[in-house]
Amino acid sequence: MRPISTALSAPLLACLLLSPAGADVRRPTVNDKKAPEGRQDLEVIQKHLLETLPASRKATVCIDLGEGSGSGVVISPDGLILTAAHVTGGVGKEFTVVFEDGRKVKAESLGLVASSDCAMAKITEEGTWPHVEVDREDSSKLGDWVYSLGHSGGFDKERGVVVRLGRLVQVKDDTVQSDCSLIGGDSGGPLFDLTGKLIGIHSRVDGSLQVNMHVPVREFLKNWDGMLKSEFIGEGPFAKKPEKGKGFLGVGTEPRPEGGLNVDKVGRESPAEKAGLKKGDVLLKMDGIELTTKEQFQDLLKEKAPDDRVALELLREGKTETLTLRLGER
Amino acid sequence: MNAKRFLPAALLLATAVPLPSAQTLEATYRMTGPAVHASFESVRQVLQSSSAVIQRGRKEIVYGTVVSPDGHILTKASELGDIEGLSVTVGDKTYEAPVKLAEDPAWDVALLKIEASGLVPVSLDSDAAEPERGVWVVANGATSKTRRRSQIGIIAATAREIEPAGGAVLGVTIEEKSKKLMITEVHEKSGAEAAGVEVGDRILAAAGQTVEDREALGKIVGKLRVGEDLDLKVERKGKPIDLKVRLAGRADLFGEEMTRNDMMSGRVSKRRSGFPRVIQHDVIGNAATMGGPLLDLDGRCLGMNIARATRCETFAIPAAELRGLAERMIAQSAGR
Numbered sequence: 001m002r003p004i005s006t007a008l009s010a011p012l013l014a015c016l017l018l019s020p021a022g023a024d025v026r027r028p029t030v031n032d033k034k035a036p037e038g039r040q041d042l043e044v045i046q047k048h049l050l051e052t053l054p055a056s057r058k059a060t061v062c063i064d065l066g067e068g069s070g071s072g073v074v075i076s077p078d079g080l081i082l083t084a085a086h087v088t089g090g091v092g093k094e095f096t097v098v099f100e101d102g103r104k105v106k107a108e109s110l111g112l113v114a115s116s117d118c119a120m121a122k123i124t125e126e127g128t129w130p131h132v133e134v135d136r137e138d139s140s141k142l143g144d145w146v147y148s149l150g151h152s153g154g155f156d157k158e159r160g161v162v163v164r165l166g167r168l169v170q171v172k173d174d175t176v177q178s179d180c181s182l183i184g185g186d187s188g189g190p191l192f193d194l195t196g197k198l199i200g201i202h203s204r205v206d207g208s209l210q211v212n213m214h215v216p217v218r219e220f221l222k223n224w225d226g227m228l229k230s231e232f233i234g235e236g237p238f239a240k241k242p243e244k245g246k247g248f249l250g251v252g253t254e255p256r257p258e259g260g261l262n263v264d265k266v267g268r269e270s271p272a273e274k275a276g277l278k279k280g281d282v283l284l285k286m287d288g289i290e291l292t293t294k295e296q297f298q299d300l301l302k303e304k305a306p307d308d309r310v311a312l313e314l315l316r317e318g319k320t321e322t323l324t325l326r327l328g329e330r
Numbered sequence: 331m332n333a334k335r336f337l338p339a340a341l342l343l344a345t346a347v348p349l350p351s352a353q354t355l356e357a358t359y360r361m362t363g364p365a366v367h368a369s370f371e372s373v374r375q376v377l378q379s380s381s382a383v384i385q386r387g388r389k390e391i392v393y394g395t396v397v398s399p400d401g402h403i404l405t406k407a408s409e410l411g412d413i414e415g416l417s418v419t420v421g422d423k424t425y426e427a428p429v430k431l432a433e434d435p436a437w438d439v440a441l442l443k444i445e446a447s448g449l450v451p452v453s454l455d456s457d458a459a460e461p462e463r464g465v466w467v468v469a470n471g472a473t474s475k476t477r478r479r480s481q482i483g484i485i486a487a488t489a490r491e492i493e494p495a496g497g498a499v500l501g502v503t504i505e506e507k508s509k510k511l512m513i514t515e516v517h518e519k520s521g522a523e524a525a526g527v528e529v530g531d532r533i534l535a536a537a538g539q540t541v542e543d544r545e546a547l548g549k550i551v552g553k554l555r556v557g558e559d560l561d562l563k564v565e566r567k568g569k570p571i572d573l574k575v576r577l578a579g580r581a582d583l584f585g586e587e588m589t590r591n592d593m594m595s596g597r598v599s600k601r602r603s604g605f606p607r608v609i610q611h612d613v614i615g616n617a618a619t620m621g622g623p624l625l626d627l628d629g630r631c632l633g634m635n636i637a638r639a640t641r642c643e644t645f646a647i648p649a650a651e652l653r654g655l656a657e658r659m660i661a662q663s664a665g666r
Contacts, residue, residue: 035359039372046484143355165361165464169354179360181614181641183594183642209641
């Protein structure tokens with residue numbers, strides 16, 4: 001899951017040019033000063049911004065949820081996205097993401113951490129996507145100069161991605177606060193250090209204009225594998241776990257003497273219909289378990305929640321095939 | 331260097347003592363803090379000499395931008411209110427009884443004149459390229475009687491037009507019956523009221539075209555901007571009358587619904603949409619901190635703050651447009 005080096009070489013080169021020989025190329029020394037000590041320090045900050053902004057803007061997307069929108073950031077060439085749990089709202093949700101140039105692509109949410117507001121999503125279309133590097137060393141510190149990007153208030157092609165500058169003003173284990181002012185629509189958007197590495201994801205604000213909260217990347221890294229596997233991690237407040245028993249397929253079945261279940265009804269607009277199930281199909285197995293009676297099939301479905309994936313093995317025109325679909329909500 | 335010496339200590343600390351559960355940066359080192367602003371002192375001095383503080387009694391109403399040595403000042407028109415009883419402070423000197431020479435409704439800019447000489451106008455380089463995202467900017471922050479303070483930020487987005495929220499309107503209610511457009515209400519403070527439109531007038535033509543239904547009128551109005559004039563022919567007591575109605579922004583005239591984003595934005599400008607072109611930055615401010623110059627690190631004027639739009643957006647009129655406005659408004663007022 002490491003970002004490839006081609007896209008990296010440009011920002012890396014920029015850092016090398018900026019830093020004095022022998023210093024940590026990754027960490028601008030202006031961060032280690034309590035305050036900028038004059039014009040030169042201000043110019044260093046500005047130079048970092050101007051050099052890293054083009055790449056970080058390209059990777060910052062608007063997540064269009066239909067009613068309202070959030071932001072997110074692409075972190076791998078194959079389209080892995082980090083965003084906030086309260087933006088995706090669940091696992092396996094489908095939505096459109098919009099790049100700054102207006103390009104729209106389909107994406108689907110992977111796992112999330114409901115307690116700290118982390119979420120992952122993935123672009124489902126083929127392609128190589130502009131992306132940024134994650135600060136896996138978790139190297140940012142209190143007082144660091146940072147900038148936030150986002151599609152504030154929704155996508156606006158003429159305006160583009162909005163940038164705000166600030167410092168890390170409070171650092172806790174699972175949240176960091178900056179004085180980059182955020183607003184609705186920024187949720188899920190990226191917080192960058194001066195080298196253009198991703199250090200956090202926007203989560204929430206306080207009534208005060210200067211209180212803006214982000215989830216640090218360490219919280220994502222801690223839950224990385226689970227999120228990749230589309231797990232729903234932790235309990236609220238940022239996302240509500242789908243309830244078992246509320247999963248909805250949308251077929252009516254009749255037992256079949258020679259085994260399996262005959263499909264005799266497919267609900268209009270149901271997940272079953274969308275997945276291509278037809279009247280006359282024979283359901284043989286669900287998730288590898290042989291289906292024998294209607295009751296047994298219903299009991300199996302009761303263990304499922306909305307958005308859960310099920311694999312149905314079926315017999316159609318004498319051939320067996322497997323359909324994988326995602327349950328809806330009852 | 332310092333960083334080198336501190337490194338072993340920091341490492342020791344990190345291994346020997348667990349980090350406190352929360353670390354907080356002192357206020358002075360934040361974006362709004364004096365220790366950070368100290369590096370912008372040379373730019374603050376430009377605010378000191380070339381920005382104006384417009385007050386009503388002791389209350390600061392709005393800031394202004396000095397555009398001539400002899401006391402021409404541009405400011406945000408809609409924040410001024412009654413010109414009577416205002417005072418203007420430039421540097422540490424206060425001037426009473428400013429005169430309003432001109433107003434440009436499209437930009438929401440007023441030209442004031444004070445009895446002064448030897449002021450230092452802002453440096454408006456209209457040939458300079460518009461600043462790109464990430465460039466430092468400095469604007470007026472809180473002020474005292476003698477001292478201007480700075481607030482800092484960066485250019486935040488692409489320069490563009492901000493269309494009027496809700497579109498441009500005449501400020502009338504119209505009833506349409508059998509191909510007649512009858513005016514049933516003229517709204518207070520609207521361009522229609524100022525132009526002398528009356529209840530009972532029948533609209534015959536707009537911009538020289540005969541109109542018989544709402545749709546036709548809407549099409550004509552829809553092509554115009556806030557602050558532009560529309561020629562209206564109405565029939566009153568059987569006689570045709572020609573009127574010129576200045577269009578207002580719907581939201582400016584009728585107010586707008588408070589959105590969730592507005593609720594988290596503090597005191598935003600009443601007039602915050604309908605500008606032909608703005609540059610956007612992230613300097614924190616409110617309705618009363620508009621009107622002053624937006625400066626770069628060299629103290630050059632990049633524009634004039636014209637609207638606090640939301641929690642994270644402040645708009646400024648770009649330098650080239652501001653220079654054009656200043657020249658035009660000064661020339662017009664001199665010609666009168």
